[in-house]
Amino acid sequence: MKKIKLDVYTLLKKIRDTKPVVHHLTNWVTIYDCANIIKVIGASPVMSHAKEEVAEMARLASSLVLNIGTLDREFIESMKIAAVSANQKGIPVVLDVCGAGATQFRDKKSFELLDEAGIDIIKGNVSEIARICGEDIRTRGVDAAEVVKDMIGLAKELARKRECIVVVTAKDDIVTDGSKTYVIKNGHPMMPSIVGTGCMAASIIGAFAAVEHDLVYASAAALVCFEVAAECAVKKSSGPGTFKEKLFDCIFHLDKKILDKMQKIEA
Amino acid sequence: MKKIKLDVYTLLKKIRDTKPVVHHLTNWVTIYDCANIIKVIGASPVMSHAKEEVAEMARLASSLVLNIGTLDREFIESMKIAAVSANQKGIPVVLDVCGAGATQFRDKKSFELLDEAGIDIIKGNVSEIARICGEDIRTRGVDAAEVVKDMIGLAKELARKRECIVVVTAKDDIVTDGSKTYVIKNGHPMMPSIVGTGCMAASIIGAFAAVEHDLVYASAAALVCFEVAAECAVKKSSGPGTFKEKLFDCIFHLDKKILDKMQKIEA
Amino acid sequence: MKKIKLDVYTLLKKIRDTKPVVHHLTNWVTIYDCANIIKVIGASPVMSHAKEEVAEMARLASSLVLNIGTLDREFIESMKIAAVSANQKGIPVVLDVCGAGATQFRDKKSFELLDEAGIDIIKGNVSEIARICGEDIRTRGVDAAEVVKDMIGLAKELARKRECIVVVTAKDDIVTDGSKTYVIKNGHPMMPSIVGTGCMAASIIGAFAAVEHDLVYASAAALVCFEVAAECAVKKSSGPGTFKEKLFDCIFHLDKKILDKMQKIEA
Numbered sequence: 001m002k003k004i005k006l007d008v009y010t011l012l013k014k015i016r017d018t019k020p021v022v023h024h025l026t027n028w029v030t031i032y033d034c035a036n037i038i039k040v041i042g043a044s045p046v047m048s049h050a051k052e053e054v055a056e057m058a059r060l061a062s063s064l065v066l067n068i069g070t071l072d073r074e075f076i077e078s079m080k081i082a083a084v085s086a087n088q089k090g091i092p093v094v095l096d097v098c099g100a101g102a103t104q105f106r107d108k109k110s111f112e113l114l115d116e117a118g119i120d121i122i123k124g125n126v127s128e129i130a131r132i133c134g135e136d137i138r139t140r141g142v143d144a145a146e147v148v149k150d151m152i153g154l155a156k157e158l159a160r161k162r163e164c165i166v167v168v169t170a171k172d173d174i175v176t177d178g179s180k181t182y183v184i185k186n187g188h189p190m191m192p193s194i195v196g197t198g199c200m201a202a203s204i205i206g207a208f209a210a211v212e213h214d215l216v217y218a219s220a221a222a223l224v225c226f227e228v229a230a231e232c233a234v235k236k237s238s239g240p241g242t243f244k245e246k247l248f249d250c251i252f253h254l255d256k257k258i259l260d261k262m263q264k265i266e267a
Numbered sequence: 268m269k270k271i272k273l274d275v276y277t278l279l280k281k282i283r284d285t286k287p288v289v290h291h292l293t294n295w296v297t298i299y300d301c302a303n304i305i306k307v308i309g310a311s312p313v314m315s316h317a318k319e320e321v322a323e324m325a326r327l328a329s330s331l332v333l334n335i336g337t338l339d340r341e342f343i344e345s346m347k348i349a350a351v352s353a354n355q356k357g358i359p360v361v362l363d364v365c366g367a368g369a370t371q372f373r374d375k376k377s378f379e380l381l382d383e384a385g386i387d388i389i390k391g392n393v394s395e396i397a398r399i400c401g402e403d404i405r406t407r408g409v410d411a412a413e414v415v416k417d418m419i420g421l422a423k424e425l426a427r428k429r430e431c432i433v434v435v436t437a438k439d440d441i442v443t444d445g446s447k448t449y450v451i452k453n454g455h456p457m458m459p460s461i462v463g464t465g466c467m468a469a470s471i472i473g474a475f476a477a478v479e480h481d482l483v484y485a486s487a488a489a490l491v492c493f494e495v496a497a498e499c500a501v502k503k504s505s506g507p508g509t510f511k512e513k514l515f516d517c518i519f520h521l522d523k524k525i526l527d528k529m530q531k532i533e534a
Numbered sequence: 535m536k537k538i539k540l541d542v543y544t545l546l547k548k549i550r551d552t553k554p555v556v557h558h559l560t561n562w563v564t565i566y567d568c569a570n571i572i573k574v575i576g577a578s579p580v581m582s583h584a585k586e587e588v589a590e591m592a593r594l595a596s597s598l599v600l601n602i603g604t605l606d607r608e609f610i611e612s613m614k615i616a617a618v619s620a621n622q623k624g625i626p627v628v629l630d631v632c633g634a635g636a637t638q639f640r641d642k643k644s645f646e647l648l649d650e651a652g653i654d655i656i657k658g659n660v661s662e663i664a665r666i667c668g669e670d671i672r673t674r675g676v677d678a679a680e681v682v683k684d685m686i687g688l689a690k691e692l693a694r695k696r697e698c699i700v701v702v703t704a705k706d707d708i709v710t711d712g713s714k715t716y717v718i719k720n721g722h723p724m725m726p727s728i729v730g731t732g733c734m735a736a737s738i739i740g741a742f743a744a745v746e747h748d749l750v751y752a753s754a755a756a757l758v759c760f761e762v763a764a765e766c767a768v769k770k771s772s773g774p775g776t777f778k779e780k781l782f783d784c785i786f787h788l789d790k791k792i793l794d795k796m797q798k799i800e801a
Contacts, residue, residue: 028295028565028581029569031295032297032299032462032463032566033566035296036461036462036463039460039462040460040461040506045462046366047295047296047337048366049337050338050372051339052339053369053371053373056370056371057369057370060369060370069581070581070582072583072584072586073584099580099582102580102587102590103582103587103594104590105584105586106587193573193786194573194782195569195570195573238770238780239574239780239782239783239786240570240574240783240786241779241780241781241782241783241786242780242782242783244779245508245511246505248506248507248508248509248511249505249506249507249508249509250506252460252506252508253506295562299563299564299566299567299730302563302729303728303729303730303774306727306729307727307728307773307774312729313633313636314561314562314563314603314604315636315637316604317639318606319606319639320640323636323639324637327637503772511775513772513773513775513776514775515728515773515778516771516772516773516774516776519727519773519774520773
């Protein structure tokens with residue numbers, strides 16, 4: 001892979017200019033952070049989950065973000081209704097398979113969403129994506145490093161099988177549609193030290209997917225934006241609490257110069 | 268309208284001295300912020316939604332705040348029970364018609380709440396209040412500016428029709444009972460740049476309504492307090508993330524001098 | 535009682551080294567704060583409530599934290615399933631009786647949890663614990679000071695009756711198993727000035743209980759850690775908003791020197 005440059009700022013500007021509505025059905029832990037990151041990047045968050053209104057709400061939106069972090073049966077049913085409505089309108093659907101692999105219920109519901117609705121972008125960390133690929137890390141008896149080594153291969157395989165984009169967040173993030181692959185090397189160890197950065201990454205991907213049809217490109221650009229802002233925020237913070245507040249500040253103030261200078265991406 | 272001065276501090280002091288309980292049934296996105304803004308202003312927040320306990324909880328409270336942001340069918344039923352209990356006790360009920368106009372379900376449930384319980388204060392932004400007034404902004408083919416121009420008229424009409432106070436939050440906020448009208452010109456563009464300021468405004472109105480029978484006056488005083496604090500917070504912040512934290516700091520530290528000096532209100 | 539020193543840091547280091555999973559079924563108000571405090575202290579939070587998965591999730595965990603703050607009927611049923619699963623695995627269960635005494639429903643459900651599952655640590659403030667002890671503060675006609683005076687006695691009685699640890703948070707916190715008693719004198723008046731410190735204290739107790747079998751000791755050490763961090767955070771903050779962010783920073787940075795120097799504990 002070779003180092004490349006993406007014109008991330010043009011997409012960010014398009015978000016700020018057009019303020020797309022990003023409809024979320026997400027977990028109750030980070031729901032504020034997901035809404036607020038969408039707001040401060042310049043888009044318009046909507047969080048709604050009642051089965052009576054999600055189809056109509058999805059039709060008002062420019063993208064849909066699903067996150068199963070605090071799933072229950074009814075919530076997944078609402079997700080399916082929203083996703084099908086989004087599919088009918090033709091807007092992109094992002095699925096964060098938060099916690100996949102932890103319980104059988106979570107795995108079952110993840111696969112139901114993937115089977116019963118059109119998911120355009122699957123996003124997770126290494127172990128979540130491995131599980132969605134059908135891998136059982138524990139029974140294979142491999143250590144984390146081995147799984148990571150093979151992660152690009154696994155992600156590509158999943159992308160081809162599901163005909164979607166796969167985003168794996170880790171130290172180096174992977175974005176692939178099975179043929180085109182980006183690796184984003186931005187970010188900071190402080191990010192996984194707080195709750196919510198993974199969920200916010202999925203939301204930001206939703207915002208970029210709302211303004212750019214090339215969803216591999218949109219997802220890569222989204223991660224660059226989010227992680228460059230995180231690097232800026234770390235410099236201005238004194239620990240994980242202040243880091244999160246500065247992260248909102250830094251995303252709000254992102255400009256072309258910072259994005260061009262700080263991005264670290266390979267393709 | 269003429270510039271006037273309100274003795275906002277006397278009400279704020281009454282809140283701090285008597286620590287009224289403000290019962291909320293609110294959305295899952297900003298529920299923490301609503302509780303915390305009530306706490307830092309000196310009152311006592313209670314968030315509870317189980318249909319088995321909301322009537323009893325409302326009887327312990329000095330005001331009730333309803334916010335339909337992440338409504339579902341059961342939640343609205345609990346709201347009705349709480350509101351009827353509040354009506355029986357004679358404590359004020361604030362309804363934030365958060366997202367009204369977005370879906371038919373949201374409109375229907377807003378009208379059910381207004382029809383089946385006594386709502387003392389309806390609060391929303393321009394498009395939400397317009398919808399509750401029965402206006403369909405999109406089909407009328409008018410632009411936002413025209414709607415705003417007519418907003419005082421619409422708010423008065425709604426206040427008279429529903430026999431309640433109507434609060435419209437915008438650059439200039441409107442508070443009216445159909446005859447007496449206040450316009451609050453405090454605030455800052457940073458406020459709508461984050462998620463939660465609208466919801467927190469409704470909570471603060473709930474706190475002021477808990478200590479002052481004149482609900483037009485209470486609502487106006489609440490908005491002055493909240494928005495003066497926001498102006499102070501902007502000066503101490505470096506973006507939307509730090510703004511929100513400083514907002515809590517500034518409300519906590521509000522004093523008579525700041526409130527007298529910075530308020531911008533017309534009647 | 536005499537001033538003593540606890541080797542709190544050894545337990546904190548064990549948490550950071552082993553990253554135990556702390557499973558929560560908690561309220562929707564402070565759920566982010568509970569998850570994040572667990573993360574920044576170095577443990578691994580899991581928040582999940584679906585009845586289909588809580589038993590399995592509890593089996594993955596090293597401790598379970600229940601908080602009834604925004605209870606409803608179904609949520610309590612999930613708590614029971616999770617607690618019984620935790621009991622079977624032999625991991626400690628912490629119950630925060632948040633809001634006990636406010637409604638009959640809340641009292642009834644608290645007693646159901648205590649009767650139908652093995653609760654290892656009951657945590658509440660003075661009035662909540664008094665109510666769980668069977669006391670009716672209002673009908674007894676005593677003032678708060680008198681109750682507090684008798685609080686160690688009440689807590690010991692409850693600990694013996696329920697065969698568990700009782701934690702009472704107040705200016706001076708009490709931790710007792712009915713015979714061994716610690717009083718923690720750390721903390722700051724800013725703590726009850728924001729929403730969430732009580733809930734976070736229960737979470738931190740869950741993290742310490744995950745790495746130390748002596749649950750009286752674990753609970754006392756947890757409170758020392760949390761309150762020493764709070765004292766540090768107050769010094770670096772300008773009000774309740776910045777205090778909370780600095781609290782996360784300070785817990786993240788806690789070291790042996792600070793803990794040894796600042797702890798104020800009696801036994």
